Amino acid sequence: MRVYLDNAATTPIDPEVLKEMYRVMENSYGNPSSIHGHGREVRALIEKSRRSIAGLLHTSPSEIFFTSGGTEADNTAIRCGIVDHGIKHAISSPIEHHAVIHTLEAMQKAGTVKLSYVNVDSKGNVDQDHLEQLLRSNERSFVSLMHANNELGTLNDLQAIGELCEQYDALFHSDTVQTVGHYQHDLRALKLHFMVCAAHKLQGPKGIGFLHVNHKVKIKPFIYGGSQERNMRGGTENVYGIVGLAKALELAYADMSTHHQHIQGLKSYMIELLKANIPGVEFNGETDADKSLYTVLNVSFPCTDLADMMLFNLDIAGISASGGSACSSGTNIGSHVLNAIGGEASRPSVRFSFSKFNTREELDYTVAKLKELCLTYA
Numbered sequence: 358m359r360v361y362l363d364n365a366a367t368t369p370i371d372p373e374v375l376k377e378m379y380r381v382m383e384n385s386y387g388n389p390s391s392i393h394g395h396g397r398e399v400r401a402l403i404e405k406s407r408r409s410i411a412g413l414l415h416t417s418p419s420e421i422f423f424t425s426g427g428t429e430a431d432n433t434a435i436r437c438g439i440v441d442h443g444i445k446h447a448i449s450s451p452i453e454h455h456a457v458i459h460t461l462e463a464m465q466k467a468g469t470v471k472l473s474y475v476n477v478d479s480k481g482n483v484d485q486d487h488l489e490q491l492l493r494s495n496e497r498s499f500v501s502l503m504h505a506n507n508e509l510g511t512l513n514d515l516q517a518i519g520e521l522c523e524q525y526d527a528l529f530h531s532d533t534v535q536t537v538g539h540y541q542h543d544l545r546a547l548k549l550h551f552m553v554c555a556a557h558k559l560q561g562p563k564g565i566g567f568l569h570v571n572h573k574v575k576i577k578p579f580i581y582g583g584s585q586e587r588n589m590r591g592g593t594e595n596v597y598g599i600v601g602l603a604k605a606l607e608l609a610y611a612d613m614s615t616h617h618q619h620i621q622g623l624k625s626y627m628i629e630l631l632k633a634n635i636p637g638v639e640f641n642g643e644t645d646a647d648k649s650l651y652t653v654l655n656v657s658f659p660c661t662d663l664a665d666m667m668l669f670n671l672d673i674a675g676i677s678a679s680g681g682s683a684c685s686s687g688t689n690i691g692s693h694v695l696n697a698i699g700g701e702a703s704r705p706s707v708r709f710s711f712s713k714f715n716t717r718e719e720l721d722y723t724v725a726k727l728k729e730l731c732l733t734y735a
Contacts, residue, residue: 359677363710364652365710369712374561377604389403406599413607423566424565425565427554431460438576439470442574445470446472448500453501454532481509481511481641482648485514488500499527505650505653507535508655511649530551538559538560551569556606561606565602578590612713623715623720638656654711676723680705709723
């Protein structure tokens with residue numbers, strides 16, 4: 358049996374998304390920047406996709422800019438948001454994705470910005486009192502805090518953080534890669550200046566995403582070389598990816614409640630299954646349904662002799678999972694997230710992440726193999 362439980366790293370493409378992309382690939386090949394009929398046809402597809410995405414997020418199409426994915430979108434928001442607004446202080450957390458942390462660290466090293474880290478507890482929750490203290494005691498800040506942690510699944514309260522940022526005139530960026538398409542984002546209500554999406558996290562294609570830039574802020578381009586994306590991103594658009602992204606988000610919103618219920622059921626089922634079969638098992642991050650991303654479960658195992666070989670043995674059994682973030686699948690060594698929350702390094706930790714395509718039978722098989730491994734190395 359082969360089981361794929363690494364959906365936080367990337368998801369399989371929905372067949373309906375593939376059909377939509379194939380249709381465009383076969384019939385629409387003009388350059389969207391060309392003024393002739395073939396070009397105008399493709400331009401219309403891009404703008405239709407932009408309108409569809411904006412409608413689902415309750416924002417204006419003029420606030421959606423297509424990128425190569427979440428990492429580029431994060432870099433654009435952080436670098437341009439800080440530099441173009443003359444901001445000298447940034448606030449983030451020690452458990453952000455490397456697309457955020459490494460970008461901010463590079464800017465701090467270059468002397469562009471001073472970087473402060475807000476405290477997080479042992480479950481990965483942001484200390485909002487400390488966040489307010491940092492906002493109050495520093496000049497105008499750029500705040501970057503993700504919606505859901507990609508390793509732990511712990512959710513941040515975007516509304517509460519946004520209100521704090523507004524109170525202190527801070528710019529607020531959130532890496533929402535893990536939650537777009539899994540939760541509804543009403544950008545009329547959220548006090549966000551920047552949010553991001555990567556299509557491959559929601560049954561769409563790789564290599565495409567978007568950056569939402571609130572109309573209240575203006576930034577200059579991050580990539581130069583053309584007038585695409587209303588002069589905000591040079592380079593011929595990834596037309597097939599854009600169409601696939603829009604279709605994937607459309608499908609996600611159409612069945613969000615059903616998928617949420619199904620996947621949350623799988624996560625809860627696996628938690629109980631693990632507790633019943635592996636004494637001493639623990640969970641990193643929040644697991645309560647209202648505090649945790651329903652697609653992610655980070656498990657800490659008691660079988661310490663298996664620490665270096667857990668993922669290898671799971672792979673041999675046909676089970677794909679991750680030891681850390683989406684960009685470090687295949688290793689459970691040195692997770693900066695687990696280090697930051699005080700996770701026990703001697704215990705192997707595995708992130709299992711689910712999609713609408715997973716089944717209980719797959720979880721039965723997975724937990725049986727985990728039990729077998731832990732007994733073997735006990």
